[in-house]
Amino acid sequence: MSWSEQVLTELSAEGHRLTGPRRQILEYILRYTAPFTAEELLADLHQTEVQVGRATVYRTLELLQQHEWLRLVHRPEGEHGYVVGEPGHQHHLVCRACGKVTMFEGCELETLLGGLAERLHFRIESHWLEALGVCRSCQVAGS
């Protein structure tokens, strides 16, 4: 079962409609290897025969993000982009050179934050961790 099929199944199960634009956006998203913004996706779609409205793109991305099928990433330049991801808590390593995103589970981070929370009497509800650097292949290419 592919990513888009899984998403469609889950959306349908929750009572959302599986419309043409949604299917097309889902298919198109898979082409991206690096984070993309709503505007980029919109422009790219308009390059093809697919013509969807701006509002629909924003709404669909929002919907997918809420269901954790897409993840928000802060890109170096400051805008925020989306990446395809499995549901569950994850963190990102963003490559400054190629833009590719590597995900990892930050299990030890939980312990770190737990200790900190106890020390400061702060109840932590959620956290955000993102690292910026250069991925393996870009290091090789650069040297």
Next chain:
Amino acid sequence: MSWSEQVLTELSAEGHRLTGPRRQILEYILRYTAPFTAEELLADLHQTEVQVGRATVYRTLELLQQHEWLRLVHRPEGEHGYVVGEPGHQHHLVCRACGKVTMFEGCELETLLGGLAERLHFRIESHWLEALGVCRSCQVAGS
């Protein structure tokens, strides 16, 4: 030596001018206990007798952030705000209730990321960690 005096001294040492608007913005910033955005500061200043231009506010905040006298914080709603802070690498605990920001040094985090980088052959250059929750006093107030 107060915060604003320290900032003014450093700015002056670097060849920046100590203009009226800059002094006024510096003074006003100290009133905030929670992160504020450029637009908020601008609006607040316009409520008073102080009339500074939009561009000046943005430029000054940018300048202060570059010198690490102000720190960028991602607020729950998505906008980014500024908080007064000492120079040096720090992370934030943001209170969902009162908006107050507690800073901490994430020394152990460096080790965590170091191990991760080695495992994934990813060269980490910078990182961003921010936690959202409820601070001690808001927990007390809420219960």
Next chain:
DNA sequence: TCTCCCAGTGATATACTGTATCGTCTAGCT
């Protein structure tokens, strides 16, 4: 299979946040 209803669509307008421009002013050096 047909019908109907409302979630979803898309064109457009609008809000918001931040940057660029450019003539004017002033901090601070000489």
Next chain:
DNA sequence: AGCTAGACGATACAGTATATCACTGGGAGA
């Protein structure tokens, strides 16, 4: 006091996102 470049501020502009609203088509129920 005079000079000059850094800073100011009014305005225009760019980019990102949301609001509105008439319409369309997905899909459940007949």
